[in-house]
Structures are given as structure tokens and as C-alpha cells.
Amino acid sequence: MKFVSESAADCVLPAPDEEHRIRSADGHWVHAEAYGPVGAPMVVLSHGWTCSIAFWAPVIHQLAADYRVVAYDQRGHGRSDIPPTAAGYSTAKLADDLEAVLAHVVPAGERVVLAGHSMGGMTIMAAADRGEVAARTAAAVLVSTGAGDLVAELDVVPGFVPGFRRLLHRMILNSRLPLGRPNGVSSALLKYATMGPDTPAPRVAATARVVHACPTQVRYRWAQVLGTLDEYHQLPRLAAPTSVVVGTVDRLTPPVHSQRIVAALPDSQGLLQLAGAGHMAPVERPVEVAAEIRRLAKIGAVAGTAVNQRSVTE
Numbered sequence: 001m002k003f004v005s006e007s008a009a010d011c012v013l014p015a016p017d018e019e020h021r022i023r024s025a026d027g028h029w030v031h032a033e034a035y036g037p038v039g040a041p042m043v044v045l046s047h048g049w050t051c052s053i054a055f056w057a058p059v060i061h062q063l064a065a066d067y068r069v070v071a072y073d074q075r076g077h078g079r080s081d082i083p084p085t086a087a088g089y090s091t092a093k094l095a096d097d098l099e100a101v102l103a104h105v106v107p108a109g110e111r112v113v114l115a116g117h118s119m120g121g122m123t124i125m126a127a128a129d130r131g132e133v134a135a136r137t138a139a140a141v142l143v144s145t146g147a148g149d150l151v152a153e154l155d156v157v158p159g160f161v162p163g164f165r166r167l168l169h170r171m172i173l174n175s176r177l178p179l180g181r182p183n184g185v186s187s188a189l190l191k192y193a194t195m196g197p198d199t200p201a202p203r204v205a206a207t208a209r210v211v212h213a214c215p216t217q218v219r220y221r222w223a224q225v226l227g228t229l230d231e232y233h234q235l236p237r238l239a240a241p242t243s244v245v246v247g248t249v250d251r252l253t254p255p256v257h258s259q260r261i262v263a264a265l266p267d268s269q270g271l272l273q274l275a276g277a278g279h280m281a282p283v284e285r286p287v288e289v290a291a292e293i294r295r296l297a298k299i300g301a302v303a304g305t306a307v308n309q310r311s312v313t314e
Contacts, residue, residue, distance in 0.1 A: 014060065032070055043112060055207070245281055
């Protein structure tokens with residue numbers, strides 16, 4: 001499968017049509033941006049660990065012509081505020097922020113497609129039992145993510161004794177070393193850990209700029225949360241039609257995670273495996289990720305019509 005482009009021109013965000021500053025349940029401020037025509041079907045994008053709205057740029061370019069796309073910076077990332085203490089970092093806080101974003105941007109009575117990458121997918125799982133989130137969700141797409149056992153399943157360090165390998169993975173995840181400015185060595189390491197081997201250099205460089213912009217303390221605090229993640233109990237509560245996308249060479253959330261998620265979902269719409277793609281599928285394969293979001297938007301629209309018709313007859 002070819003990439004959408006050898007260049008990274010689509011990794012530059014278009015100018016947003018609107019910007020929002022949204023107050024979450026604990027008073028934390030979240031930054032969000034909207035793209036595309038007002039009144040069009042809406043998609044809400046939630047990014048992963050160490051990323052920002054900019055990570056979604058290639059997918060936004062694919063969707064913004066005929067969808068109203070809202071993307072937001074997870075707390076501590078991008079232009080959202082940084083929580084001052086460890087108490088501001090948890091999957092419950094992520095769910096609070098998603099709930100606040102949806103309440104702010106989704107018009108009354110409407111429902112949207114949620115798409116979450118990595119920690120963004122975990123956010124959608126964590127919010128699965130929130131009534132206000134469910135009422136605004138037509139369908140969901142979980143991309144390159146897992147519900148738990150992240151350290152145990154990491155595939156960054158090859159070989160070694162399993163216990164020692166797990167220790168090395170935990171050390172990598174919990175590193176407090178500043179990343180500094182991207183360079184050839186750091187970009188090569190990032191590509192190895194997070195992207196497929198055929199990812200063009202300009203896309204690796206664009207991803208490195210996003211990841212390296214994450215503050216060291218924020219990266220570390222969220223690593224603490226991810227290291228103990230357990231959202232398996234939330235999967236049966238994710239009632240909306242939901243599909244899962246994973247790259248076949250994803251080292252951070254290998255396909256076994258996606259298989260477990262699909263098996264536990266009450267309304268699974270399938271597993272899309274992207275041959276040769278790594279963890280950063282929205283940058284590596286934006287055309288296919290966007291197409292899956294479009295597919296779920298159609299499924300969600302049909303499901304919503306059926307619900308509305310039942311409501312009328314009742």
C-alpha cells in the first residue's frame with residue numbers, strides 16, 4: 001500500500017475555522033479547533049500520548065471538505081493547560097475532558113463520530129459509561145490503541161529474558177530525559193519505535209516535531225497513567241458501533257490489543273489491519289484511516305435514523 005504522499009505537506013494543519021477554550025469538570029482548560037463546513041456531519045478527534053492536534057493534520061485534510069472536524073489537545077499537550085499536580089492525570093480526567101468538549105461543540109440532539117488514536121482511544125474507552133458522551137456518540141473508531149497490559153505487550157526492545165525486557169520497556173516509558181530538538185538519531189529511533197519501516201522521511205520528521213514538543217514532565221506523568229492502564233471493564237459499555245484500526249508492525253500497541261478490544265465490544269464493526277504500518281497510522285496511512293472514519297459515519301447515521309424512527313413509533 002502506497003502512502004498518500006512522499007512529502008509531508010498534509011502534515012501542516014489548515015487554518016481552523018473556529019478555536020475553542022473549554023472548561024473541564026475540574027476547572028482545567030482544554031484547547032479545541034474546528035475545521036470544515038458548519039452543519040456538516042461532525043467528527044471529533046482525540047490524539048495520543050505526546051502528540052497534539054497537529055498530529056491529526058493528514059486526516060483533517062482528508063475529511064474537512066465534507067465533515068465538520070473538531071480536534072482538541074489532551075490536557076498537558078499542545079495549547080491545553082498543563083495540570084499542576086499528579087492529581088490532574090488519569091483516565092477519568094481524560095473522560096471528563098472529552099465529555100466537556102462534546103457538550104461544548106455538539107449541538108443539542110446531534111451525534112458525532114469519535115476517533116481516538118492511542119491514548120485518545122483509551123479516552124473513548126474511559127468515557128464509555130458517561131451518559132452525556134453516549135448520547136452524543138453515533139459511532140467510534142479506535143486507532144492504534146489498547147485497553148491495558150501496555151508494558152507487557154510492548155515490542156520495542158527485541159529478545160532478552162521476558163522479565164528483563166519488561167523492565168527495559170518500563171524504563172523507556174518512564175524516562176524523564178528531555179527529548180530536545182529532533183535530530184537524525186532521535187528521528188531514527190522514533191521511526192523504529194512508532195512507525196513502519198517504509199514511512200517516508202518527511203513524515204517521520206513531521207511526527208518528530210509533534211512528539212518532541214511535548215513537555216518532559218507531561219510525557220512522564222502520562223506514562224505513569226499508561227503503565228497501569230486497565231480499561232477492559234469499559235469495553236462492554238461502549239455501545240456505539242465501533243471499529244478498530246491497527247498497523248501490523250505497531251510496536252507500542254501491537255495487534256493483540258486490537259484483537260482483544262474487538263472481541264469485547266458489544267457492537268464491533270470489524271478490525272482494519274494496515275499492512276506495514278506502525279503505531280502512527282493517522283500520519284502513515286491517513287487515506288485509509290479517514291476512509292474508516294467515513295465508513296463508521298455512514299453506519300452511525302443509519303443507526304441513528306433507526307433509533308429516531310423507533311422513538312417516533314413509541
